[in-house]
Amino acid sequence: MTPINPLFDSFPERRGTCSAKWDGMAEGVIPMQVADMDFRSPQCVIDALKARADHGMFGYSFAGDAFFEAACGWQARVHGCTGNKEEILPAAGVITGLQWAMKALTPEGGCVILLPSYPPFMSVPENLSKPLHPVTMPNQNGRWELPLEALERELSREDVNAFILCNPHNPTGRIWTREELCSMLSLCKKHGVTVYSDEIHGDIILPGEEFVSVLSLPEELAGEAVVLNAPSKTFNLPGLQTSCMIVRNPAQRKKIAELMGRNHVPGPDIMGFAAATAAYTGGEEWLREMVRYVAGNLDVMADFFARELPEISFIRPQATYLAWLDCRKTGLSCKELHEKFLSAGVSLGVGTNFGETAGEGFMRLTAACPRALLTEALRRMKKALHG
Numbered sequence: 001m002t003p004i005n006p007l008f009d010s011f012p013e014r015r016g017t018c019s020a021k022w023d024g025m026a027e028g029v030i031p032m033q034v035a036d037m038d039f040r041s042p043q044c045v046i047d048a049l050k051a052r053a054d055h056g057m058f059g060y061s062f063a064g065d066a067f068f069e070a071a072c073g074w075q076a077r078v079h080g081c082t083g084n085k086e087e088i089l090p091a092a093g094v095i096t097g098l099q100w101a102m103k104a105l106t107p108e109g110g111c112v113i114l115l116p117s118y119p120p121f122m123s124v125p126e127n128l129s130k131p132l133h134p135v136t137m138p139n140q141n142g143r144w145e146l147p148l149e150a151l152e153r154e155l156s157r158e159d160v161n162a163f164i165l166c167n168p169h170n171p172t173g174r175i176w177t178r179e180e181l182c183s184m185l186s187l188c189k190k191h192g193v194t195v196y197s198d199e200i201h202g203d204i205i206l207p208g209e210e211f212v213s214v215l216s217l218p219e220e221l222a223g224e225a226v227v228l229n230a231p232s233k234t235f236n237l238p239g240l241q242t243s244c245m246i247v248r249n250p251a252q253r254k255k256i257a258e259l260m261g262r263n264h265v266p267g268p269d270i271m272g273f274a275a276a277t278a279a280y281t282g283g284e285e286w287l288r289e290m291v292r293y294v295a296g297n298l299d300v301m302a303d304f305f306a307r308e309l310p311e312i313s314f315i316r317p318q319a320t321y322l323a324w325l326d327c328r329k330t331g332l333s334c335k336e337l338h339e340k341f342l343s344a345g346v347s348l349g350v351g352t353n354f355g356e357t358a359g360e361g362f363m364r365l366t367a368a369c370p371r372a373l374l375t376e377a378l379r380r381m382k383k384a385l386h387g
């Protein structure tokens with residue numbers, strides 16, 4: 001018998017805790033749609049938050065040296081990226097950072113994204129009235145490909161000045177190679193397009209895979225990119241809303257900081273900084289274990305679909321704990337799939353939210369939960385389709 005994994009095989013009740021994932025779903029339904037993990041955060045984070053709370057003083061604060069040193073130390077140790085603390089602008093969440101960076105640097109003009117796409121990459125430019133120029137990633141020979149020619153066509157449009165890169169890519173879990181990143185950034189440089197690289201999933205790299213951060217690319221390609229990362233996906237802290245914008249170009253950094261300052265944009269709070277500092281300092285071993293556990297969950301899923309539900313398949317993600325399920329062989333639309341799954345007691349991310357055409361027939365499953373819960377969710381999916 002497999003021994004109980006004390007870190008990941010169970011978690012405290014989340015219903016009744018204002019959990020967007022659990023309390024946002026009807027009683028009895030297993031929520032697999034929201035990208036947060038049903039794992040407790042590393043003990044070092046819990047201890048740091050307790051210590052901060054025990055102090056009892058919650059006055060106005062700022063990001064201290066310890067936070068910047070921990071964030072830079074993590075990038076250097078885990079990703080081999082050197083940088084210094086002056087380059088980091090803290091933000092209350094990656095999407096908040098993206099929004100303000102985009103507003104400061106490229107407030108007008110078109111924006112290119114890859115489809116399928118994490119939904120805010122469509123709504124953030126749209127909210128700024130920036131026309132969207134989506135490029136669909138083809139799925140060829142069991143791999144999500146980079147459509148370079150189509151990408152160049154969109155990047156070279158007169159009005160385009162922004163490209164949102166998702167590295168690793170949500171929802172497919174694809175990691176872009178160094179060559180692919182260089183090609184994309186070269187095209188952006190050639191056409192005067194600012195790159196916003198969302199690397200929030202960059203720490204969740206499955207065994208045997210290698211992540212390349214835009215921060216590790218040559219200065220002439222990446223010197224004007226805005227890189228967004230956070231400890232939130234990595235250590236399951238999204239409720240603490242703490243992220244980093246890494247902006248190497250001083251003029252760009254000044255523009256973003258001034259705009260956020262003028263608009264009184266709140267940054268992360270003291271608890272977020274305490275948690276992030278602790279996680280980046282002492283969370284590495286927990287992360288290694290977590291990634292190993294998620295890889296095991298992906299094995300269970302692949303095996304289940306192959307044997308029990310062959311009309312559903314997925315290309316194994318290289319990163320993230322997300323599985324982008326190809327359900328097209330069921331012949332059902334996303335709407336129908338969603339309804340059937342819900343009535344069987346399981347909720348998945350609806351593919352069309354990631355692109356109306358590119359996502360049709362796909363559903364996204366968050367595989368970061370105890371294996372027993374995942375197995376029950378899979379059983380319910382089968383029941384939904386086979387009765």
Ligand SMILES: Cc1ncc(COP(=O)(O)O)c(C=O)c1O
Pocket residue numbers: 035092093094095096118166170198200201230232238241242243
């Ligand atoms: C690619 C990507 N970026 C950003 C976010 C959200 O980040 P935040 O909560 O820090 O705004 C998510 C959450 O799922 C994500 O998948």
